[in-house]
Amino acid sequence: MTRKEWPLWEVFIRGQHGLNHRHVGSLHAPDAEMAIRNARDVYTRRKEGVSIWVVPSAQITASSPSEKGPMFDPAESKVYRHPTFYDIPEDVGHM
Numbered sequence: 001m002t003r004k005e006w007p008l009w010e011v012f013i014r015g016q017h018g019l020n021h022r023h024v025g026s027l028h029a030p031d032a033e034m035a036i037r038n039a040r041d042v043y044t045r046r047k048e049g050v051s052i053w054v055v056p057s058a059q060i061t062a063s064s065p066s067e068k069g070p071m072f073d074p075a076e077s078k079v080y081r082h083p084t085f086y087d088i089p090e091d092v093g094h095m
Contacts, residue, residue, distance in 0.1 A: 007056055009035040013043055014051040021053050029054075 006028040012021035024043045029035035035054040043049070063071050 006030050007058065009039075009054045010057050010060060011035075011039040011043055012053040012055070013039070013049040015048055016050050021051065026057065 007030075008026055009029055009032075010026050011024050013024050014021045027035065027038050027042060029038050032054055036052050039052050039054055040049075044052070
């Protein structure tokens with residue numbers, strides 16, 4: 001008997017007071033429905049989540065940390081994205 005390994009799923013959960021989902025871990029499951037059920041049981045034991053996303057790990061494409069220079073260096077030439085050249089009034093104390 002050959003054993004077929006279940007695919008790996010990445011789990012993202014949105015907390016009760018959060019606006020975005022955050023990655024909380026990974027798990028193996030045969031399909032998306034079972035992945036959501038397992039994620040609920042594993043990652044929301046204390047009822048802290050309001051929404052669960054599961055994504056097959058094989059479907060995620062990521063940049064490589066070794067390519068961070070060529071990937072992110074072009075942003076340095078866009079000074080308008082950084083508010084370093086604005087004068088902030090003194091009466092705005094929280095900045």
